[in-house]
Amino acid sequence: MMIQAPSAVVMVRPHHFSPNPDTAADNSFQAFDDQRSAVEIAADAEREVTTAAETLQAVGVDVQLFDDYETTRPDSVFPNNWFSTHSGGHVAMYPMYSPSRRTERRVDVIDALKEKFRVQDVIDYSGLEHDNVFLEGTGAMVLDHVTRVAYAARSHRANPIALERFCTNFGYEPMAFDATNEAGVPVYHTNVMMTIATDFVMVGLDMIADTQRRREVIERLTSPGRAVIGLSYEQINNFAGNAIELRGRDGRVLALSQRAYDSLRDEQRDVISRSCTLLPLDVPTIELAGGSVRCMIAGIHLDRRPVAVPLQISA
Template sequence: MTILSARPTSPASVDAGLVSQALVRQALVSQAVVSQAPAAVLMVRPHHFRPNVEECADNHFMSLPTLTPTEHARRAFDEVTAMAEGLRALGVEVELVDDIGTATPDSVFPNNWFTTHADGTVVTYPMMAPSRRLERRVDVLDLLHDRYAVRRVLDLSEAERTGRHLEGTGVLVLDHVHRVAYVGRSDRTDETVLQRFSEEFGYAVVLFDTADRTGSPIYHTNVLMNVGTDLALVGTSVIAPADRPRVLDSLRDTGHEVVELTMEQLEDFAGNALEVQGSQSRHLVMSARGVGSLTAAQRATIERRVPLHAVDIPTIEHAGGSARCMLAGIHLPRR
């Protein structure tokens, strides 16, 4: 694993053999069309949505709802439906599937259990909460096989058996074009599994420490940062001071303009956004709550690069995730 960012007490290290493998993988991927903003996404419409008590220990972005369970689930269903319709109106292709389980309260966040890649690979990931492991669905993989050019499925989920986790693009904020993975350390990020990912895809890894208001690591990297085509939103204040310059240098070296977010804005989910490709232009999808937390100057900087598309998902956000978590980007070639 090529590490561009390490703990302050450890020098950055590069293994020549792994770099060679990375270059081979990068050469293969270079034959495919790689875009940072996916033109298609997969979403899951929930029928039994609720904040997941199994996630409370380290997900400090969760909040308790005041609605009845039935009303909470109904509103979540409606929010996902409206969000999918809004994206389709922009020209984004939305693969909308319905949740088929009753014990999968977080199914609305499919980006954690699988990712897709321009070389035709689908990756499935090891999840920390037992209930989240039930979200992995053969029928979803079959749908991808049917509609897209899937070359292989790389299953990393076996790591769960030994207590190791790597929760997809929750913990991996991927720059697909420059092949850099930004990763915050947490209980949901196992560095052995991360190394396997790095070797398979030739991604350099920017690994860093974070701390929320309690001093605990932030559970998912995608809550604190988003990387688009030429713009990045980053909660710099929650990144360890020793790591912060390396994260920012990497982003700027790859041509990204950086918008720095405060802790308060992260808590309003302004960092949990995803750039998508519509029929006419790219759009940055962010919750209405996140957009509302932006200053006028931040919003102007963002919209010079990419239009904001606000989605109203207050019920979903009780579970500690937001717009980006709801979108599993599809980077596979079409059949």
């Protein structure tokens, strides 16, 4: 069963990356580095994305890599927040909470996908921004493509109206819940605390304070027979929840950051390794912005267009 693990992804290589001060207020994972200049940070981020894309390509993941030379998009390295793709040829574009992130939506990226993959329609929710209604893609939601459930931690970036509208249009059941870190601060994006793979789920269960709702979430996550890997607050803070299962040349891989990998216990790695190969990517500069490997990757769940074969004419 490969429906949860796409074999192709979109990544954006920024040339002017920096932690975004406009998003720091509700993103407790964000940090700043005063040991490097802005130019050094941007150059290091560019190298990290290049290396990560090359590592994924080396294991057989098709990486559609787009460059971003704009100086006003510090978070453009996180494309999964502004669009998602779905089986049947459907694409969604999302309303973004921070005005500084709204120009990350790029028509050229969608057009490039249309050239290589079958796209039937594009549903654009960005107009909801005018009503202060936001839903930041597969950052705000973690989608179970098998059971068709959209998990969402309530926040400024996951409005229930937009969530309900997305689920109605795309055929998912919404499952919203409250989640906080150890200091009681709401989780800004669901995908920092939850990863759904084919045979397992990694989730910060302690972050869901309501025990009844926690049980309901666990029951739904495990309904296809998945194992549950509970993550501690410390592991969540090291981005262990911000991973994504992909399909490579020789089977499934779990892409996660080196920092996340190092935080996992041996027995947790053993559970993951029974299903897929762990693939750590070193992205410490990118993580300054409060997101990690999952945020950097937008999975492509679209059918490929057939490759045209030249007509052979006999002499």
